Amino acid sequence: MARPVVLVVDDDAGVRESFRLTLEDHYDVVDVPDGLRALDAVRASQVDLVLLDIRLPEMDGIEVLERIKAIDEGIEVVLVTAVRTVRTAVAAMKLGAFDYLTKPFEEDELLAVIARALEKRALEREVTFLRGELARARDFDEIVGHHPAMQKVYHLVAQVARTTTTVLITGESGTGKELVARAIHRQGPRRDKPFVAVNPAAVAESLIESELFGHERGAFTGANQRKLGRFELAQGGTLFLDEIATLKGELQVKLLRVLQEREIERVGGTHPIKIDVRVVAATNADLKDAVARGAFREDLYYRLNVVSIDVPPLAQRADDIPLLVQHFVHRYSRECNKPVDELSPEILTALREYGWPGNVRELQNVIERAVVLAEGPVIQLSDLPLDVLLPKHREKVRTADHLPLKNATEEFERQIVLRVLERVGGNQSEAARILGLHRNTINRIVGRSKTS
Structure with a gap:
């Protein structure tokens, strides 16, 4: 899985090298000598934590901190200084710094601060999705059913959960395709990592690329700060792409490239970002037919359909x-x-x-x-x-479509009342209560039915 990225910002090359030697066994380390290059690094790649010296040429650490938070407020920043003052510490904390280290410090102290900062970042990322989980309280939290078709689903879920194979889940709307995807995630080795769901059909076409891959600050009107896309938010876990058939041609090409190269590029970005994400897709459409019609790429279809699970209606x-x-x-x-x-x-x-x-x-x-x-x-x-x-009255009512309005209305009314009476064993009082009608009205309709 991808390691956290730590950016070291210090104008002393010896200090940067010392940090690198201390950290490179645990993290991917990037080092730069000044604030401008630090901001370039933050814009160009995914940075999880910044070790930022206060005294820098041209732009001091406090200003760099403020600009980093404007780009991506989720990045944790630990300030490093030789001289600690209360005023500087207060200013740093107000701007969102995680902690403040005063030189000299022990290696264990540095590693402990970084570990706490990265843990906070990971927790904040997951909180977003825990809130999403709570919002799904209306959804049942386990697959229910003993039918042989469901037993087949359980068997396939157990088989694919242990792997990283891409899975395509098919089935009508409302059958529980996302539930199956969550079961695959929960039963696999990625269970402790995020499960991120996105439905392209529910996102405006102009925003879906940003939703999936994220964007950089200034990438388009309204992009006031960097935003991580669903792929990055699912790092280490599972990305569920619902109603995949609604994805347009250009985005199908980009998704295919992501599945092949295991990397994404944010909108407005210039550097690829490696991802470690399992993709589970779902559709209520016939993708084979979509491929035949030219509406869905054949190569993407085969990339997604490594293992197929069909959820019965x-x-x-x-x-x-x-x-x-x-x-x-x-x-x-x-x-x-x-x-x-x-x-x-x-x-x-x-x-x-x-x-x-x-x-x-x-x-x-x-x-x-x-x-x-x-x-x-x-x-x-x-x-x-x-x-x-009253499911059975529908077809009968269609036969009344050719009748004059009054007759058709009476026929519709009669069929509803007779159906309810059938349900309640002929009890007219109970039928009246269910339909919200007076018992005399039921009598009248029943009498009309007998004479017709």
């Missing part, structure tokens, strides 16, 4: 629905602090009969809604949305 594993329902009921009853732990007998029948075009994500949302609306410990049919409760 929920409709193909309906036997897993009770397990998933139980999982989500438990989760949301706990989150909502409601003692909901049962379902009325008709609920599972209704859930099994529904086609789930939105797959597991749709089921998750339906159960969350049901828990929120439940008035007691048992989820009732009335807690389900009508789309789920």
Whole structure:
């Protein structure tokens, strides 16, 4: 894995060489004699920490510190001086210096300060993604299901997790492709490093290159400071590229080069940056068809599709629905602090009969809604949305499209009421409650149905 980069800034060549000899067994060391070259080095490559002498020609250390933080506020800076004053120390700390070393100092003291500074930098990087993890509280945190198709997914995840192989995950929207990618990451040797997800389709086309590869200060209007891209933020870990089929041609070329060369170049940058990142991609599109149409590069397709994992739609594993329902009921009853732990007998029948075009994500949302609306410990049919409760009436309603508006409306109304009555065993009071209608209205519609 890539080692942290330490930049040594001192006008004394002997001091720079001494630092290099002390640090090069642990870090990649770059040394420069003045502030201007230090700023050039920070702009040109990824620097994790700067050892900065206060007394420099042309531009003193305090000014260099301020400019470094303007380029990349995440870089840790340790100031080094022969004479320590309270005023200088206060100024340095206000500008974001990590620590202040006074010459002479012991080698162990230097190494300890650097280790603490780099640990802080690593923690700050991960905090961003921990916040992202917390924001995903709505997503289930483990794969649920016993269907043979899911067993195949588990088997493939276990096989590829131990490797660094690029993986392509396919499946409809809402099937849990990102969940599979996270499982690969968690079960592999990179589990303690970042898992970074990006969906190119969710990022403006003009910004996606910067989002992936980062940019330098001044690279474009609004680029007021350096920004690390998702590849650099995932250093040592896993980058999940969702909906990869939406990536445009020019970026497909750049991604292919990254996968081949294992290096990136920031927007506005002039030097390549080595990366150590595992790439897992996902798509709900037919990439083979996209290749045939010329919409997706064939060479990139084969680079991504070293190992393919297909996540089945929920409709193909309906036997897993009770397990998933139980999982989500438990989760949301706990989150909502409601003692909901049962379902009325008709609920599972209704859930099994529904086609789930939105797959597991749709089921998750339906159960969350049901828990929120439940008035007691048992989820009732009335807690389900009508789309789920009445899946069979849709095709029938289409046959009424040619009817005059009044007749079509009555036909639609009749089919809904009859479907709900079927669900509740003919109980008109219960049907009225579910539909929010008066019982007399139900009687009228039922009577109209008998005469038609």
